Amino acid sequence: MALVDIPGSKSITARALFLAAAADGVTTLQRPLRSDDTEGFAEGLTRLGYRVGRTPDAWQVDGRPQGPAVPQADVYCRDGATTARFLPTLAAAGHGTYRFDASPQMRRRPLLPLTRALRDLGVDLRHEEAEGHHPLTVTAAGVEGGEVALDAGQSSQYLTALLLLGPLTRTGLRITVTDLVSAPYVEITIAMMRAFGVEVTRQGDVFVVPPGGYRATTYAIEPDASTASYFFAAAAVTPGGEVTVPGLGEGALQGDLGFVDVLRRMGAQVTVGADRTTVKGTGELRGLTVNMRDISDTMPTLAAIAPFASGPVRIEDVANTRVKECDRLDACAENLRRLGVEVATGPDWIEIHPGPLAQGDTEIKSYGDHRIVMSFAVTGLRAPGISFDDPGCVRKTFPGFHEAFGRLRKDIVG
Ligand SMILES: O=C(O)C1=C[C@@H](OP(=O)(O)O)[C@@H](O)[C@H](O)C1
Numbered sequence: 001m002a003l004v005d006i007p008g009s010k011s012i013t014a015r016a017l018f019l020a021a022a023a024d025g026v027t028t029l030q031r032p033l034r035s036d037d038t039e040g041f042a043e044g045l046t047r048l049g050y051r052v053g054r055t056p057d058a059w060q061v062d063g064r065p066q067g068p069a070v071p072q073a074d075v076y077c078r079d080g081a082t083t084a085r086f087l088p089t090l091a092a093a094g095h096g097t098y099r100f101d102a103s104p105q106m107r108r109r110p111l112l113p114l115t116r117a118l119r120d121l122g123v124d125l126r127h128e129e130a131e132g133h134h135p136l137t138v139t140a141a142g143v144e145g146g147e148v149a150l151d152a153g154q155s156s157q158y159l160t161a162l163l164l165l166g167p168l169t170r171t172g173l174r175i176t177v178t179d180l181v182s183a184p185y186v187e188i189t190i191a192m193m194r195a196f197g198v199e200v201t202r203q204g205d206v207f208v209v210p211p212g213g214y215r216a217t218t219y220a221i222e223p224d225a226s227t228a229s230y231f232f233a234a235a236a237v238t239p240g241g242e243v244t245v246p247g248l249g250e251g252a253l254q255g256d257l258g259f260v261d262v263l264r265r266m267g268a269q270v271t272v273g274a275d276r277t278t279v280k281g282t283g284e285l286r287g288l289t290v291n292m293r294d295i296s297d298t299m300p301t302l303a304a305i306a307p308f309a310s311g312p313v314r315i316e317d318v319a320n321t322r323v324k325e326c327d328r329l330d331a332c333a334e335n336l337r338r339l340g341v342e343v344a345t346g347p348d349w350i351e352i353h354p355g356p357l358a359q360g361d362t363e364i365k366s367y368g369d370h371r372i373v374m375s376f377a378v379t380g381l382r383a384p385g386i387s388f389d390d391p392g393c394v395r396k397t398f399p400g401f402h403e404a405f406g407r408l409r410k411d412i413v414g
C-alpha cells in the first residue's frame with residue numbers, strides 16, 4: 001500500500017491568492033502549491049504591489065481591497081491561464097495602468113469572452129496584438145458593477161474571474177451565463193468566496209454577487225485532485241497495487257476527484273473516506289464511454305491508461321481540451337499512435353482501441369504540457385522504454401513529479 005502526499009491544488013491556490021490580495025487584512029494560506037503556475041501568480045501580485053510573504057509551508061498576503069499598490073505594472077503571466085485570466089480582472093478593480101503578457105502558448109489561448117464582459121462593465125481594456133489574446137493593457141478606474149452576459153462554453157475561468165471580481169465592484173454583479181464547461185470549478189470558486197465572507201446566489205443561469213469586499217482569513221489548501229489522478233490511475237493499472245491519498249475525501253472541493261468514479265466503472269476498487277481516497281487495482285480494467293466535460297483535465301490520464309483496458313475507451317464532450325497547454329486530443333492521439341495503439345478523434349472526442357503496444361523504445365512528445373508527461377508516465381508503468389522529449393514541463397503544477405512517481409513505482413511495481 002502506498003500513501004501518497006500530493007501537493008496543493010493549483011486551482012485553489014490561485015483563487016486563494018486572488019481572494020487574499022483582495023481581502024481586508026492579512027491572510028495566511030497553508031500548504032499552497034509551489035509550482036510555476038502558482039509562483040507566477042504570486043509574482044504577478046508582487047508586481048502589482050501586493051506583499052506576498054512566502055515560507056515553504058505557508059504564504060501570507062497583505063490584502064488591499066482598494067486594488068494594486070502601484071500606479072503602473074508590467075506582469076508576465078507565464079503559462080498559467082488562471083494567472084492570465086484572474087490577474088487582469090483583479091487589476092481592473094484598482095486604479096492604474098497594468099499590462100499583462102504571457103507565454104507563447106498562453107498568448108494563443110482564448111480570452112475574448114472575459115475581456116468582452118469586462119469591457120461591457122466599463123473597463124478600459126486593450127489587446128495589443130490579436131483581439132481576445134495577450135498581451136493586453138487594463139487602464140483601471142474601479143468597476144461600478146451591474147448586469148453582464150457571459151459565454152463560458154470554452155472556459156469556466158471566465159466566469160470564475162467575474163465572480164471573484166463581483167465583491168470588488170461598487171454595486172455588485174449579476175452574471176447571466178449562456179454556456180458553461182468545467183462547471184465544478186465554479187463550485188470551488190463559490191465555496192472559497194464563502195470562506196472569505198461572500199455569499200454568491202444562483203438562480204439557474206444567473207449568478208448574483210453582492211458588493212462589500214472580502215474578509216481575510218486563514219485558509220488550508222487541499223491536495224490537487226488532478227495531480228492525484230496519475231497516482232490513482234497507477235494503482236488501477238497495477239493488479240494488487242493500492243494508492244491512498246490523504247486530504248482528499250468526501251468533503252473535497254475539487255470535481256476532479258470524480259476521476260476515481262471513472263476508475264471504479266472500469267473495475268478498480270475505490271474507497272472515498274471522510275478525509276482520504278484509496279484506489280486498488282483489481283486486475284480488471286474495462287473499456288467504457290464517458291463524458292468528461294466536468295473533469296476534462298483528467299482526460300489525458302484516462303487516454304494514457306486506455307491501452308490496458310479490455311475494450312474500447314471513448315471520451316466525449318471535451319472540445320475545450322484543444323485549447324489548453326496544447327491540443328490535448330491531438331497530443332494524446334499522436335502519442336498513443338507512437339505506442340502502436342489504434343485511435344480516432346473528432347472535434348470533441350477521442351476513441352482508443354486497446355491492443356498490444358509497440359515493442360521497443362518510444363519517445364513521448366510532450367508539447368510542453370505537464371499533463372501529457374504525467375499521464376504517459378502512468379502508461380510507462382506497464383510499457384518499459386517510454387521516455388519524454390521535455391520531462392521538465394511538469395514544473396507547471398508539480399516540479400517534483402518524477403521523483404514522487406519513481407517512489408510510487410518502487411512501492412507498487414517493485
Ligand atoms: O478554474 C480553474 O482553476 C481551472 C478550470 C479548468 O479550466 P477550463 O474552465 O478552462 O476548462 C481547468 O482545466 C484548469 O486546469 C483550472
Ligand SMILES: C=C(OP(=O)(O)O)C(=O)O
Pocket residue numbers: 079080081082297324325371397
Ligand atoms: C488547463 C490547465 O491549466 P490552466 O488552464 O490553468 O493553464 C491544466 O492545468 O491542465
